Amino acid sequence: MKLYGYWRSSASYRVRIALALKELSYESFSVHLVKDGGEQKLPAYKELNPAQLVPTFIDGDVKLNQSLAIIEYLDQVYPEHRLIPEDPKEAAIVRMLALDMAADLQPITNLRILQYVAGELDAGDEGKVAWIHHWVERAFTAFEARLQKTAGRCCFGDQVTLADICLVPQVYNAQRFGVDLSAYPKLMAVNDYVCSLPAFQQARPEAQPDAQ
Ligand SMILES: N[C@@H](CCC(=O)N[C@@H](CS)C(=O)NCC(=O)O)C(=O)O
The missing domain is CATH 3.40.30.10 (Glutaredoxin)
Incomplete structure (x- = not known):
């Protein structure tokens, strides 16, 4: 592979x-x-x-x-x-949580969007960071409310799923751009728990050979 x-x-x-x-x-x-x-x-x-x-x-x-x-x-x-439960109802909940991060948040904070906002739209670095904070805060506020209903130690009960896989990189990005995450205690508890697992440690950006 x-x-x-x-x-x-x-x-x-x-x-x-x-x-x-x-x-x-x-x-x-x-x-x-x-x-x-x-x-x-x-x-x-x-x-x-x-x-x-x-x-x-x-x-x-x-x-x-x-x-x-x-x-x-x-x-x-x-x-x-299994990263997506076999039960259709459970699978749909996991996909819903995953898409909150992967479809509704990540694409609007992707590099080429940020370059366009900062450059062509003339918002500069300050505008770019304000853009990130705004959209992360909107998405994380909704996700925190979702987790009140779905989460255990992980986004979906105590089972590590696609939802956790999609959450962790967005928390990494939010931290990188200095978003205050204190308003999202459940989201951060889930993030911190799954990030302590060996597979998540192995996959983290700083552990990659091309990390700078
Ligand atoms: N929906 C795609 C998103 C892929 C994507 O946005 N990749 C980003 C990095 S996370 C990228 O290659 N950005 C380069 C650019 O914006 O020029 C996926 O889930 O694979």
């Missing part, structure tokens, strides 16, 4: 956590998202993902983009340690 990603990319981080939870080994290839305007825009990488985003995942003749599609594939093909 091969994973093309970047140490600080939240979508790559999700796939790394899933691979670590399933104890699957893989070769890691770094795509530097910032150096020289971003290696994701080079023709060789565009062959792997025309959307010019990481991650790209390869397992034999299977070549995939989109972290959630990759994780669903891993969960079906390598079912040891």
Whole structure:
């Protein structure tokens, strides 16, 4: 298996956590998202993902983009340690929580959006940081309320699922940009618990070979 990603990319981080939870080994290839305007825009990488985003995942003749599609594939093909419950109602709750982070929050705080807000829209670095704080706070306020109903030690009861995999990278990003997280005690308790698990430790950005 091969994973093309970047140490600080939240979508790559999700796939790394899933691979670590399933104890699957893989070769890691770094795509530097910032150096020289971003290696994701080079023709060789565009062959792997025309959307010019990481991650790209390869397992034999299977070549995939989109972290959630990759994780669903891993969960079906390598079912040891299920990341999405088999029960349809439980699976839908886990997907709902995952999408709160992966579909509604991460895309609007992605690098190219931030570059556009800071540059083309002339908001500068200060405007960019204000943008991040605003959208993280909106998303985390709603997520904190959701967790009151769904969480145990993890987002969904005590079971580590796709929801935790999607939460942790967004908390990492929020901390990186100095968002005050004291208003989200349940969210942070879940984050801190799952981050203490060996698979999450192994997948964290600073533990990656391309970390700077
Ligand atoms: N929905 C995609 C999102 C992929 C994505 O946004 N990747 C980011 C890093 S987390 C990226 O490659 N950004 C490069 C850019 O914005 O130029 C997924 O889940 O895989």
